[in-house]
Amino acid sequence: MSDTPMIDQLETGPWPSFIKDIKRMAAKNAMCKDLLGLLEMSYKDKRTHWKHGGIVGVRGYGGGIIGRYSDSPEKFPNVSHFHTVRVNQPSAWFYNTGALRYLCDLWEKHGSGLTNLHGSTGDFVMLGTTTDQLEPIFTDLSEHGWDLGGSGSDVRTPSCCNGMARCEFACYDTMNLCYDLTNEYQDELHRPAFPYKFKFKMSGCPNDCVASIARSDCSIIGTWRDDIQQDNAAVTEYAKGGKVDIANDVVAKCPTGCMSWDGSKLSIDNKNCNRCMHCINVMPKALRPGKDKGAMILLGAKAPIVQGALLSSVIVPFIKMEPPYEEFKDLIRRIWEFWDEHGENRERIGEMIVRIGKGNFVEEIGLEPLPAMIKEPRSNPYIFYEEYFEEE
Amino acid sequence: MASLEEIKSYLFQKVESYAGKKQVKVPHLTQEVIEHFGEAECSKKDVKEALKELIDEEKLVYGYFGGTTIELPHVEGSANA
Numbered sequence A: 001m002s003d004t005p006m007i008d009q010l011e012t013g014p015w016p017s018f019i020k021d022i023k024r025m026a027a028k029n030a031m032c033k034d035l036l037g038l039l040e041m042s043y044k045d046k047r048t049h050w051k052h053g054g055i056v057g058v059r060g061y062g063g064g065i066i067g068r069y070s071d072s073p074e075k076f077p078n079v080s081h082f083h084t085v086r087v088n089q090p091s092a093w094f095y096n097t098g099a100l101r102y103l104c105d106l107w108e109k110h111g112s113g114l115t116n117l118h119g120s121t122g123d124f125v126m127l128g129t130t131t132d133q134l135e136p137i138f139t140d141l142s143e144h145g146w147d148l149g150g151s152g153s154d155v156r157t158p159s160c161c162n163g164m165a166r167c168e169f170a171c172y173d174t175m176n177l178c179y180d181l182t183n184e185y186q187d188e189l190h191r192p193a194f195p196y197k198f199k200f201k202m203s204g205c206p207n208d209c210v211a212s213i214a215r216s217d218c219s220i221i222g223t224w225r226d227d228i229q230q231d232n233a234a235v236t237e238y239a240k241g242g243k244v245d246i247a248n249d250v251v252a253k254c255p256t257g258c259m260s261w262d263g264s265k266l267s268i269d270n271k272n273c274n275r276c277m278h279c280i281n282v283m284p285k286a287l288r289p290g291k292d293k294g295a296m297i298l299l300g301a302k303a304p305i306v307q308g309a310l311l312s313s314v315i316v317p318f319i320k321m322e323p324p325y326e327e328f329k330d331l332i333r334r335i336w337e338f339w340d341e342h343g344e345n346r347e348r349i350g351e352m353i354v355r356i357g358k359g360n361f362v363e364e365i366g367l368e369p370l371p372a373m374i375k376e377p378r379s380n381p382y383i384f385y386e387e388y389f390e391e392e
Numbered sequence B: 001m002a003s004l005e006e007i008k009s010y011l012f013q014k015v016e017s018y019a020g021k022k023q024v025k026v027p028h029l030t031q032e033v034i035e036h037f038g039e040a041e042c043s044k045k046d047v048k049e050a051l052k053e054l055i056d057e058e059k060l061v062y063g064y065f066g067g068t069t070i071e072l073p074h075v076e077g078s079a080n081a
């Protein structure tokens, strides 16, 4: 009988299995062998055998390494330490095969060989090494042009969609902004000094492929402020082709009801369009974002840890996003100063805004209140629109 | 103005006084140091610089306990391998 009957069951489904992967590595790596044993023990005892926290980091850095120690070093000596190393990924996760080979080889030499691509922060995640290996790993990475990512109460590794590298919808250069912010905030990334973590995520358009609105304290989402570009000949092509039912698939699904279609002509009331991208996604050859492009800035998303989950909400409806991004960086400085001063221990920026009220927050960081900042527009039953009166 | 050495020395003393008793974090420490010297004598930036030097000299280290903490260098109790 196998030593690990419980976790063996995780190999039986039709889907890929991390147990299979760990077993394959266990043939040549002693850490992986003990990892299986420790994991089996956790399944049996119905509790984790990892201890959280403790000293982390390499010399001078307070982030990038997540310390893990097991509570059973006598039974499983090869995983008594099992630290995670976060490596700052390239903007939009573009690697060549040489880079991937280098990272994997490094990890087989200094760690368990197990990786996780990519962590939800965005980093290239290397799982499982010992304290004495941390400095050699860091030195090797640095010599090859890599750096550690964030962890703890710091700026986490910024991440972005592939934007202008391959997507026609991109309204600003996400990859350039991501690279720029990563360099600008080196100190904040490596020397944690905030009340808690702070994440930047960048999407080139409201499709928000990196889910920044749900996963970052500061979401930077591409948008435009003029009219959707419309090619009427291409609209006709879609209509004739029969693959798109413009009335039902496009117009009826516009969330603001700002489109109309009379069977031959598509009209958009752009003032009422909220840039949701739906119509553009359905008819990309006929419709595209406007020409006056930039980004909106949202604050406050987080997963449930101390308090419940939040989505980001708008604080700047439109800002031009061009290097050197001074207006944006100035805003961030004011936001951090305020958070630093008034944020409670382990309080994310979104939680602080809820606590003190968005109106107060906006005033404190020196912005004018705008209707676009309202978190749930058109949902307040106590507002009466003129059109309702007209019906009576 | 308090000198960098004075700030470093007080900051170190504070962390030492918490060792084994309380997990202390950067915003809290910063506040305490500024309160000690007075805002006219010591700014947030000065504390940041002092902490940076103490970390680079390895007199203090970063730790993690529900967020980043500042600690005296030590061997983890659980690192007995």
Ligand code: HEM
Pocket (backbone or CB within 6 Å): none
């Ligand atoms: C165990 C085997 C496979 C797994 C686990 C797998 C998994 C996936 C996943 C996760 C996606 C992304 C879906 C998404 O973006 O939402 C995908 C997309 C895709 N896969 Fe597979 N795949 C497998 C086998 C195959 C095979 C054998 C083929 C072709 C012969 C194939 C062709 C594709 C194509 C064309 C797409 C892109 C679909 C799209 O963009 O809409 N896959 N697959």
Ligand code: HEM
Pocket (backbone or CB within 6 Å): none
């Ligand atoms: C020299 C040969 C090839 C080149 C230069 C090439 C290039 C590309 C490029 C640039 C993309 C878009 C990648 C992306 O969106 O991330 C792509 C996607 C794709 N290629 Fe190829 N390709 C080649 C051969 C093949 C072959 C032989 C197959 C299948 C047998 C294939 C299947 C696909 C599929 C299914 C996708 C879509 C994947 C997705 O939905 O994410 N390609 N290819």
Ligand code: SF4
Pocket (backbone or CB within 6 Å): A161, A162, A163, A167, A168, A169, A170, A171, A203, A204, A205, A206, A207, A208, A209, A210, A222
């Ligand atoms: S978020 Fe928009 S710009 Fe970025 S990859 Fe997705 S669709 Fe393209």
Ligand code: SF4
Pocket (backbone or CB within 6 Å): A253, A254, A255, A256, A257, A258, A259, A268, A272, A273, A274, A275, A276, A277, A278, A279, A280
């Ligand atoms: S982008 Fe969205 S809101 Fe704007 S017209 Fe298209 S479907 Fe309507």
